Amino acid sequence: MTDKSARSVPAHRLSRLAHLGGLATRVAGGVVAEGVRQLAKGQRPEAKDLLLTPANLRRVADKLAHLRGAAMKLGQLLSMDAGDLMPVELAELLAGLRSGATPMPMLQLAAVMEQNLGSDWQTHFQQFSFSPLAAASIGQVHQAIDRQGNQLALKIQYPGVRQSIDSDVDNVVSLLKLSRLLPPELPLQELIEEAKRQLHAEADYRLEAEHLQAYHQHLNHREEIRVPQFYPALSGETLLCMSYESGAALDQLIYQARPERQRIAALLLELLMQELFVFGRVQTDPNFANFLYDPASRDLVLLDFGATRLYSPHWTQAYRAIFRAGIAQDRDALLEAATQIGYFKREITSAQQTQVLSLFELAMEPLRAETYDFAATDLARRLRDQGMELSLRQGYWHSPPIDALFLHRKLAGLYLLFARLGVSLPCRALVEPWLAD
Template structure:
């Protein structure tokens, strides 16, 4: 993990009441912005729709800023929506929510010390030779600090924002209500299953004991596969951990985005490792870290190995689901539309029956997504318009929300990871023999 100083500090609203007031304040601010913008436009003789007045850059910026400062479920839900429903959301909202992937606002010093004293007592510093009060990373659930024990173990200590775990349910309800009432979510768009799954996932991520079990389980299972020789994972320190504090060994590395910016020639190798890890997780382990946020992946500068961080979003897949999903992939690779339709139906894509209006679009999207696995030569992600084609089909479906059906939760989290990897590979102009990777792992 490479150190960096995060200078933007803002107290995390702790109580449910203060968090509700924070969301209420945003709603009032949005309404005021709409009124102001509407007055300006009407004076000019224009007749803008309410949707145009809501989806202004100022409103979108206010939404992103508020979610980032609330942290917790409010920010995480924005991240999930930006990844999972991006093709169904207004592009203005999708773009702003995507900012939350890298946005981090830290706790002020007084709140940090109060959190540490509440968990470890007033003499907590006695167990360290060194503790940095400047976090080296900040995310939606907590922030990470570097420390050194009395016996000189270098540590990375993840400290959860106060009140986050207790406010998950109310935050989610408040955010969804705000997005619906303001018109930021299209009318008729059914994201109930996604929201329920986000709720479950957030409760799990807020339990650092659960994350420690994920880390231990993942490390044990991945060691049985060839990809493990190219991976590094931190070690868990149980004696210095609580449900809201997770202590691990500090692993020196460079963030994957920074590494690839400075070493563009390494993009194909790195993205090949990322895709090999993805298919190993899915097809061989049935266990996946589903968050594609680049902050979760670093590179060891000495060995070039991938360093994996953040195991809060680890998801276990039923072997039956994996077998069925592999059938769908294979049918998509073969461009067998009838076979793919049958496989997707078994997976639960078409719960509304065989006459689902968007069935052809879903099959098209799945077939296009399998293109890298079909390519007989290494796939040039940056030269492909795969993301554009999928987006255009998704947007055509979103114009008829009644025709859309949200796929099963397992599929949503799986596609979230896959989409993130595809976008990263395109951004860094990676050329990857994806077909061979898939064939070797799928057997």
């Protein structure tokens, strides 16, 4: 990679605001141009149609990806909460944002390394690759070899991301409101505040280092699962150094034999149970890029811990009760446990309550099965249809508690991965041992 493919990240609030201001001007110009074109054809255009032209959507997506963190995180939360109820245009735009970001140029990268390790930072390494292995919402990852010959992966944060989180999120929301892409029923304020909290947590590399070390301690003696080693002497406020772990992207498992795919899928489901009921912390981002499969050792490799959330004993006990009730299809116990974690805080009709509990039971359909064939199921469609029935026909749009939202996201992400891998799992036998008091 050369610096031609990199783009400097605007590091200050005013420069980041100016980027969005310039975008608004270009979008407005696109609206005018499209309006003139449609009028010339004798058509009477609507405002939303003028805003949602392919050119304008490209402008918005490009700018939000350039600003990185806030837009991507808000997009994740919106897609988690609104799902298929979002306009197609917004869903596609957010999907594009989640696919990655352009890397920062070499000079900006060197400045971040100097801030963390000093002006002589390069003396810490025998080799340092300026071409990133990956570029995402908060930072990018580079490979290096230290003086002792250890293979390293360095997570390097984009400059200005932490300082601009709150203003970036507010600016992104303003832009999405202007585009009229957001469902009017969406409880946006809660998602905005959570996007800010989550971004601040993910930008705290010292906090992520704590999570990394906790997982390493919990899983260090566990066969088949590997966690990178943390290197504190080569880490800093915006630099996280860990051992480089080899492997292939998790979706490459589709080329492995079915028994091997099923073994890794079972590991992932058991790991979620262990995270929730033993560790009290869950890595809640099911993005395939957060895991690797090492075909040489046949290990599952855990990579990213920025989206890890802590769950209190109260929460874990309530979710243990929810899983048990969902598997047993005990509506009374399910209602009691769901109420404990914050569902049904507002007045709802009995029909709405029944629909919410039905969604819980449907989401746990795989966990009730002796063997569940994820390749043959239409579970995702049925969940979508019931969710739309609840939101649109029953008139009930209620975000679950944020901690629940992230946990649901992780479970749904695993279901999606299992479907992609075409596996059948003895889900009930895998889950039930973790549900005993």
